[in-house]
Amino acid sequence: MLGISSQQLFQQLLVGLINGSFYALLSLGLAVIFGMLNIVNFAHGALYMVGAFCAYFLLNELGLNYWFALILSPLIVGAFGALLEQLLLKRLAGLDPLYSLLLTFGLALVIEGLFQNFFGSSGLPYAIPKELGGGRNLGFMFLPNYRAWVIVFSAVICFSTWFLIEKTRLGAYLRAATENPTLVRAFGVNVPRMITLTYAFGIGLAALAGVLAAPIYQVRPGMGADIISVVFAVVVIGGMGSILGSIVTGFALGVIEGLTKVFYPEASNTVVFVIMAIVLLIRPAGLFGRTA
Amino acid sequence: MKTMRLSAVIASLLLTTAAFADDKIVKIGELDDQSGLYADQGGPGSVLSVNMAVEDSGLRDKGWTIEVISADHQNKPDIAVGVARQWFDVDKVDAIVGVQNSGVALAVAGVAKEKNGVLLVSGAASSDLTGKACTPNTIHWAYDTYALANGTGKAIVKQGGDSWFFLTADYAFGHALQRDTSAVVEANGGKVVGSANIPLNTPDFSSFLLQAQSSQAKVIGLANSGGDTTNSIKQAHEFGITAGGQRLAALLTFISNVHALGLEVAQGLTFTETFYWDLNDGTRAFAKRFSERMKSHAMPTMVQAGDYSSTLDYLKTLEVMGGNPHDGAKVVARMKELPTDDPLFGKGMIRIDGRKIHPAYLFEVKKPSESKYPWDYYKLLATIPADEAFRPLSQSECPLVKK
Numbered sequence: 001m002l003g004i005s006s007q008q009l010f011q012q013l014l015v016g017l018i019n020g021s022f023y024a025l026l027s028l029g030l031a032v033i034f035g036m037l038n039i040v041n042f043a044h045g046a047l048y049m050v051g052a053f054c055a056y057f058l059l060n061e062l063g064l065n066y067w068f069a070l071i072l073s074p075l076i077v078g079a080f081g082a083l084l085e086q087l088l089l090k091r092l093a094g095l096d097p098l099y100s101l102l103l104t105f106g107l108a109l110v111i112e113g114l115f116q117n118f119f120g121s122s123g124l125p126y127a128i129p130k131e132l133g134g135g136r137n138l139g140f141m142f143l144p145n146y147r148a149w150v151i152v153f154s155a156v157i158c159f160s161t162w163f164l165i166e167k168t169r170l171g172a173y174l175r176a177a178t179e180n181p182t183l184v185r186a187f188g189v190n191v192p193r194m195i196t197l198t199y200a201f202g203i204g205l206a207a208l209a210g211v212l213a214a215p216i217y218q219v220r221p222g223m224g225a226d227i228i229s230v231v232f233a234v235v236v237i238g239g240m241g242s243i244l245g246s247i248v249t250g251f252a253l254g255v256i257e258g259l260t261k262v263f264y265p266e267a268s269n270t271v272v273f274v275i276m277a278i279v280l281l282i283r284p285a286g287l288f289g290r291t292a
Numbered sequence: 293m294k295t296m297r298l299s300a301v302i303a304s305l306l307l308t309t310a311a312f313a314d315d316k317i318v319k320i321g322e323l324d325d326q327s328g329l330y331a332d333q334g335g336p337g338s339v340l341s342v343n344m345a346v347e348d349s350g351l352r353d354k355g356w357t358i359e360v361i362s363a364d365h366q367n368k369p370d371i372a373v374g375v376a377r378q379w380f381d382v383d384k385v386d387a388i389v390g391v392q393n394s395g396v397a398l399a400v401a402g403v404a405k406e407k408n409g410v411l412l413v414s415g416a417a418s419s420d421l422t423g424k425a426c427t428p429n430t431i432h433w434a435y436d437t438y439a440l441a442n443g444t445g446k447a448i449v450k451q452g453g454d455s456w457f458f459l460t461a462d463y464a465f466g467h468a469l470q471r472d473t474s475a476v477v478e479a480n481g482g483k484v485v486g487s488a489n490i491p492l493n494t495p496d497f498s499s500f501l502l503q504a505q506s507s508q509a510k511v512i513g514l515a516n517s518g519g520d521t522t523n524s525i526k527q528a529h530e531f532g533i534t535a536g537g538q539r540l541a542a543l544l545t546f547i548s549n550v551h552a553l554g555l556e557v558a559q560g561l562t563f564t565e566t567f568y569w570d571l572n573d574g575t576r577a578f579a580k581r582f583s584e585r586m587k588s589h590a591m592p593t594m595v596q597a598g599d600y601s602s603t604l605d606y607l608k609t610l611e612v613m614g615g616n617p618h619d620g621a622k623v624v625a626r627m628k629e630l631p632t633d634d635p636l637f638g639k640g641m642i643r644i645d646g647r648k649i650h651p652a653y654l655f656e657v658k659k660p661s662e663s664k665y666p667w668d669y670y671k672l673l674a675t676i677p678a679d680e681a682f683r684p685l686s687q688s689e690c691p692l693v694k695k
Contacts, residue, residue, distance in 0.1 A: 011502045019496055120588055121331040123522065125554040128530065135532055141502060142532045216530060217495045218522055218552060222328065226495050261488075261499040266462055268499075269491040 004262055007140040012258045018147045020254020021154035022209055026227065027234040027246035028158055029205035032165070035241035036178045036198045039089060040101040044206050045228030046108040051077050051210025052219045053115065056126050066129035066215070073211045074204035081203030085196050093195075108224070115221035123218030150212055157208065158247045165243055174198060233276040239289020249287060314615025316356040320346070320603065321379045323372060323400065324390040324415060326364035329493050329519035332548040334392045334415045334595040340585055341596045342389055344578075345603035351611060358607070361385070367392075367492065369399040376400045380407035386618060387412060387606055389599050394418035394465035404429045410620040412606060414598025417517070417544060418468040419683060422647040426690035428621040431628075433648045434598025434637075435566045437469040438683040440543050443564030443652050443676055445476035448511055448541050454482035456541075457509035459500050459524055461516035462489040469515040469543055485509045490516070497524045501531055510539060517544045522552050529557050546593040550669045555660040558669075562656045566681075567597040567636055568670050571653070574635025591667045597636045602648070605632050640678055645690035652681035 026048060033041045054076055055069035064072065084107065092099045128146045135144040165171035177184045177191045185191045210223075217223055234253050238245030253272055260271040267274075279287060322339045325331050339362045346358050361383070365372035372391070379385035380403065388404060391397040392415030404411035405427040413421055414434040421432045456477050460466040466489070474484045486507045488500045501524070504512045512533065514524050521542055528540055542549075545563040569579035569591040578600065582592045592600075609627045610616050617623065628642045632650075640650035655670040663669060685693055 005506075008503070008506055011506070012499055015498045015502060018498070116327055120590075121327060121329060121335070121519070123519065123552050125552065125557070127554075127556075141505075142536070144530050144532070146530065147498075216527065218519065218526065220519065222519075223495065226493065258499055262503065265488050265490055265500065269494070 008262065011141040012262045013255055014141065014143065015147075016255035016258020017151055017251060018254070019257060020251035021151050022213060022227070022250075023231060023234050023254050024158050024247045024250025025154045025209040025212070026206060026231045027238065027250045028161055028243065029202040029209075030231060030235045031238070031241065031243050031246035032161070032205070033199060033202035034097075034235070035243065036174055036202075037195055038097055038100075038178070039092075039199070040097050040104065041199075041202065042101055042105040042228070043084070043107040043111065044104075044203075044231065045224030045226075046111040047077055047081065047203050047224070048206040048210040048213070048227070049115065049219075049221060049224035050080070050111065051207025052126070052214040052223060053119075053124075053210075054207065055211040055214045056124050056219050059126065066132075066211070069211050069214075070208065074207040077207035077210075078200040078204030082196050082200040084203075085199040089199065090192075090195075108228075112221050112225060119221055121220060121222060123220035123223075126214040126219050128215040146215060150216075153212065154209075157205070158250075161205070162243050162247060230272050233272045235286075237272075237276050237279045237286055239286025242286065242288040245286060245288025314613070314617050316351075316354075316615055318351075318356065318358045318387075318607070318610065318616050319383065319385045320358070320360050320606075321375075321383075321385040321388045322360065322362040322390045322599070323365055323375060323379075323388050323396075324362070325367050325392050326362070328367050330367065330392045330415070330517065332552075332590070333518060333546045333593045334390055334599070337582075337586060337590065337592065337596040338390045338415070338599040340582065341592065341600035342603045344582065344585075345600045345607065349604055349607040349611070351607055354611075365391075365393070365396050367396065369396050372396040373399050373403055376403040376409075377407070380404075380409045386410060386616060386620070387603075387623075389414070389603055389606075390595075391415050392595065393463075394421075394468060395463045397421060398425050398464060401425060401427055401430045404620065408620045410606065410623055412599075412602040414602055415595045417465050419472060420464070420468055422643075422645040422688070422690055423683070424689040424691075426645050426692055428646075428692065429624055431602065431624060431642055431646045431648060433602040434594050435564075435652070436647070436682065437465070437472045439566065439652050439676075439681050440469065440564050441472035441476045442681065442683075443654050444541055444543055444562060445473045445513075446480055447562065447654055447674070448539065449477055449480040449482045453511035453539055453541070454480075455509040456482060456484050456511045456513050457504040457507045458484065458487035458513045458515050459497065459504060460487055460489050461492050461520055463492055465517065466490075466515045470513070473513055473515065473541075473543060490520070492520065494520060495523060497527045498531060500524075501528055501533055505531070505533055505536065505538065508538075510537075511541050512538055513541045513543060515543055517546075518549070521545060522549050525549075525553055525561070526557055546595065547591055547667070547669060548593050550657055551590065551667070555658060555663055555669065558657045559659045560657060562654065562673065564652050564654055564676070565594045566650060566652050567592075567594040568653065568655060568672075569597075570668065570670070571672070574638075578636055601632075601634050601636045604634060605630075643685065645685065645688050645693050647682055649678045649682055651678045652676040 054073040058064040132146040238249030261268045387410035389412045394416040397416030411430045419436040419438040460470045637650040654674040
């Protein structure tokens with residue numbers, strides 16, 4: 001069919017799902033931050049990179065392996081995110097989202113520049129944890145266990161986050177606080193703290209994606225910049241504030257990109273943006289978005 | 293009155309000719325990828341190499357004024373051309389050194405010819421720089437795609453790797469490397485079963501590696517460099533490609549790639565280079581001085597060694613000429629007349645097409661158990677003599693070569 005075998009097709013679909021997991025996890029963090037806080041967080045890619053570096057340092061300086069890094073790195077980078085929010089982003093509350101875009105973009109450049117300065121551009125090695133090494137032969141391809149773990153773990157995190165925000169009381173408070181902070185405050189809920197924690201949570205998701213990426217993509221200062229454009233495109237296509245939209249779109253676009261790599265690899269970098277342009281023309285609010 | 297006017301005219305004529313006389317002022321620009329995927333192979337290390345060459349030439353002590361500046365072309369030919377034009381036109385730069393990225397180098401070569409400057413390329417790989425795109429102003433120094441193809445390609449085909457699938461960086465360099473390696477493979481009885489053109493700076497190669505695996509080619513040729521090479525090798529490892537019996541030919545590998553991968557993953561890789569820091573006393577002495585001054589304490593790569601060697605030879609030639617005529621083609625012609633000898637590349641010469649000739653070496657990456665000290669990564673498999681390493685003049689498409 002279409003010049004490639006069904007075996008190859010399944011291979012590429014699976015690989016696309018793996019890449020889609022990263023897109024989904026990262027765009028989820030972005031969607032949470034934008035949907036809840038109205039901040040266009042351009043520093044997301046840089047903090048994803050910091051999460052990966054954090055995992056590297058936890059292993060090489062403190063001897064803490066991957067499993068510790070999965071928990072500690074998001075906490076550490078999330079705390080740093082909370083600090084950023086308290087010191088810098090809070091001052092832009094209520095203003096046009098363009099200001100937060102500029103500030104976070106500047107932050108991204110500073111963070112990436114610092115890491116580039118100290119660590120060069122080639123990157124640092126981070127091994128796949130032994131428990132997830134090797135792979136299994138699925139018949140149509142050899143699937144590394146680690147990549148299977150990435151899909152499963154991302155799906156679990158994405159679903160849990162969606163559940164937390166849409167179906168729990170805490171999530172309800174969060175959603176209410178962004179719609180009408182004054183009224184929610186009147187009910188005795190500490191709104192500023194919720195906002196800081198939400199930002200930290202979004203950043204924590206980015207750092208978690210970074211830890212997941214460390215063993216398979218080189219830990220490089222440029223790794224955030226590589227992926228952030230695609231992630232933003234995903235969020236725009238899915239609908240800027242929609243949690244479910246970003247998850248579904250993330251996985252779907254990973255698959256579409258994967259198929260493009262088979263049929264016309266030269267376009268694999270640009271297909272996501274072409275789709276974004278088409279979606280913006282037809283449905284400006286995104287596939288799952290609500291018009292503002 | 294008339295004599296005063298006459299003497300004024302004569303004086304101004306003398307002044308104008310004085311401006312065109314040779315002087316002892318040299319300005320060198322290092323144009324490179326200072327921050328992207330190729331920065332560790334050249335980049336800031338190359339700027340250091342150029343400065344070291346200027347210091348080692350001893351010309352400053354002899355009254356010469358030599359200035360070194362640098363810029364980041366970000367792997368974009370349009371930015372590089374803009375910088376090169378400004379350097380030649382406004383900033384009075386005489387020679388541009390470095391220039392990683394073949395697309396950029398080809399574009400800058402055109403500017404250097406137009407402005408009659410000097411271009412000393414050690415970073416870019418495309419053999420077209422001394423082939424159909426050769427100019428009287430360009431010298432291609434450290435290595436090129438023909439040398440890589442001839443060294444690595446021939447060795448692997450002779451060892452039984454007779455079917456190839458290429459993963460090619462989708463721009464001038466990748467295409468040149470694929471073309472030159474395919475020619476060697478086919479000339480030695482092998483065949484190319486397929487290829488995939490991959491955009492530069494792709495983080496994930498899994499899809500392409502799976503295509504290569506499906507093709508069942510015995511060898512997967514990586515016609516890419518820098519971060520792309522590191523990623524492809526790491527991911528090939530992960531997908532069990534090497535364990536499944538297919539061999540990886542990392543056609544352009546630098547010591548910076550091996551360092552980033554770690555010996556556990558990189559061991560056994562075979563490739564061609566024209567410089568290794570631990571090859572002999574000359575290279576070791578340079579490497580020690582270089583790494584002491586590098587912030588990362590990294591060892592010099594073939595590109596950084598080439599930038600040192602080419603800058604030093606350029607300055608030595610100017611000294612022989614007695615001054616800087618600020619005429620690029622003239623200096624390059626003189627460089628082609630003088631034989632070269634430096635501690636990094638040994639004895640060699642520069643051919644009429646601008647190709648610097650020196651020996652090439654086939655290296656294999658050591659196993660972790662074989663490595664005894666930091667950066668002890670390569671073992672020497674074979675030496676390819678200078679007259680065999682590069683494309684023979686008889687096959688050259690360069691218009692400067694008279695047939």
